[in-house]
Amino acid sequence: MNTRPQFWLTVAGLVLLLVAVCGLALAVGPTLLTAAEWRAALTGPADDPLRIIVWEIRVPRVLLGVLIGGVLGLSGAAMQGFLKNPLADPGVLGVSAGAASGAVLAFYTGVFGAASWALPAGGMAGALLAAVLLPLLAGRDAAVHTLVLAGLALNAFFGALTTLALNLSPNPFANMEVMFWLLGSLTDRGWNHVMLAFPFIAAGALLLLVAGPALRGLSLGDDTAVSLGFSQRRTRWLVVAGTALSVGAAVAVSGVIGFIGLIVPHLLRGAAKGDPQRLLVLSAAGGAIFLTAADMFVRVIQIGPELKLGVVTALLGAPFFLGLLSRLRRELP
């Protein structure tokens, strides 16, 4: 039975769903747009307030949700394939924390100057460091608990670096701002953020997609993958650099939004028939849908201060993670 048409049908379904969610996300918000207002926003003069709301606020925000959600799902799936472990996720394993501390340190120390790319550069450097340290700490064929422990250690280490920077900073207002940014959010992000993050997210995503066949080979173990023609060094380079570029840039823009890389591939593994390469594509689409929908949710519900996206995904993701962990513990001897 050829499962290929079925797979592309699933991809098409997810893309349609993504388009629908994006359309909805553009329409709803503090002001709900009617069809007539939509037409006005699209065709009206440049200083039309509706046009400004749609083009300067909602479109970039939805676009960032798609990009960042997509890349978080994709990198989660890639890390799971690479480490052969369904608990891998940039947040759980400390890559996001590395990116956050890198961005915070770049912000406070000014090593990259005041350039606009300072934050993403710091984020990517931090993510790269975490992604390189992780296999060193956990070993390449890490058991579930070793991997989670390594992630715990990295999260603690990079969390300490971030709090150190906050601790030493003389400016309490800047601290508040950084604290809120760390919680993870897409509020008040504009086209400049899209422009800043897009090249790195695209480049990182490309590297991760190119790693697809090697991840397939890795499902039969390291040695067999090499015997099938996939060099270990090349695969590691693709996954580590791809994750660092894409997650680093994503975190630098949005702060830490956790657990998407864990939840989304898990939900879609059945649709991918366990195939790590197909899971990459499905998880990218699924992550984009998930984050765009979650961001729409925090914009629509009005309970005092806006809920931060990272808080919402953590509230959903942490119990999910515990459930997955206990199931794996029962399955493994």
Place this chain on the structure above:
Amino acid sequence: MSSVLQANSLTVRLGGRDVVGGVSLDVNAGEVVGLIGPNGSGKSTCIGALAGIRRPAGGDVLLDGVPLDRVAPRVRARGISYLPQNPECHWPLSVRQVVALGRLPHRSLWGGLGPGDAAAIERAMAKLEVAELAERRVDRLSGGERMRVMLARALAPEPRVLLVDEPTDGLDPNHQLHVMELLRASASEGCAVLAVLHDLSLAERFCDRLLLLHEGRLLASGAPREVLVTENVARAYHVEAVVLGENGRSTIVPWRRIGR
């Protein structure tokens, strides 16, 4: 007969120790060569180096006369297929998906399975009698079924060299014989087969030649009857062996341990 795979004074170092030290061997198209020797004698390391997985510290491995490190990985993967000891599968894949992974060296980045790939997968599954399991999940099969699926995966590239590490490990006598018959069948189709084996009697009966490895070096090589003499078995395994048989069928059987 031409030698497809050849090793010249192959040395592999692991943890500062020469696990394989100066082994020369060749495998020809159409023959089954058995690599035997006690635990820790370097069999798996040796076959790993032949498969291009372990980098030799000295000597070289030649595929069709070309040094392996000058053969592109994909080209090497099409020519040499390798089945490790205790083959793993980390995701809940179906039998057909696992066998299809054997075609990876023939496929492009996002290209699907071509008609040639699909036919090769069907042939491999038919040969190993796993076609009726095609849609079953590999992690829910019995040990014997699983090993047959993994062998089908190794045969799916339709390689010129087949390297298998203990393919009869953990199988009942019926499945052991089945696997050995399949190796013979692959050889008769022109494949060069090298198998690491622990069962001396299977090695004696199904291999054209045997290589006896002892402490990383070749202790003996040649026709099974020449290699499996009591003296060699005693030296390599510290075991006294006897030849048993009736009706013109006889085989060597390890009988008791020799005190050192």
